[in-house]
Amino acid sequence: MSNISGKCLCESVTYEISGPLGSVYNCHCSKCRRWHGAAFRSRASVDVTQFKILTGSESLASFKSSDNVTKYFCKVCGSPLHSTYLDNPDVIGIALGALEGVLSKPEANIFTASKASWYEISDGLPQHKFWPTSE
Ligand SMILES: [Zn+2]
Ligand SMILES: [Zn+2]
Known part of the structure; x- marks a missing residue:
């Protein structure tokens, strides 16, 4: 498998992912919505050891959006680029919109309990009110 970039x-910040993407979810939580300025954020988890910033790390800024x-x-x-998790330090959350190439398709919509009232989910994918493993 070739690297994903x-x-x-x-284009000041560039990075590569040297392993497979985890499950792709469309996240409808209010924080993703605000962060991306969109109805939802398409995201996948990747192994932290397989994520490498190539250029522009000096252009990165961060914001702590919750305790973890x-x-x-x-x-x-x-x-918006990626997220790190204090309670799951082995994983990086990647915004799919910044990636190049042919990627796996979303598997489900998550955090639909807080989805935008003006957006109707019509992709036929499973819908989870929260993170899929918490149901
Ligand atoms: Zn930039
Ligand atoms: Zn979210």
């Missing part, structure tokens, strides 16, 4: 809008979650973004162009 990603970059922010201004820190979100990283490009401070030049504002692109």
